[in-house]
Amino acid sequence: MITAEQLPAWVGVPVIIFLLLGSLLTFIGALGLFRLPHFYQRIHGPAVMVTLGVGCVLIASIFLFSYWQSRPVIHEWLITLFIFMTAPISAMLIMRSAKYRRKK
């Protein structure tokens, strides 16, 4: 469970807003992946999930843990950097393989 003392409002409100935003955007991305009719439209869903959804959750956790430990936390910045570097590469690779398969 959460073991901190009382959380002040100037930390709690942005954390809650970013958590809600991130979870809703992840759900919207998954819904797009499930419902869109064509593959080249469906590939936009995971992009929204990676950049906006996980990005908002990471911002919330950076804020909360930097407040709890009263020092800037580095781990989450590493995760953010890695995800934002690798998500376009994997999307581009899947896209290229799909295009290659269709051409063949």
Added chain:
Amino acid sequence: MLIALEYTLAFALGMGALSMLLCGARLLIGPSTQDRILALDALWVCTLMLVLLVGIRLGNELYFELAMLIALLGFVSTMALAKFLMRGEIIE
């Protein structure tokens, strides 16, 4: 404020589970192979978000290293699957 954070975390965990369910459905019914690889990539992303939320909920910093590991494994597996789809073999 802590109670509101609890409820928000429960809601976000539910949303993550729901999106995992949708990605799993796409993984099962996907008409082509690249759809399934895309759904698997999205499942890695959902798992990453769930691990981050559990780390916030338990207040433990160890979960973020786990999330880093999950991101690494997801990227490598997606890359290997896409390369297998394109070339027919992984290590040439």
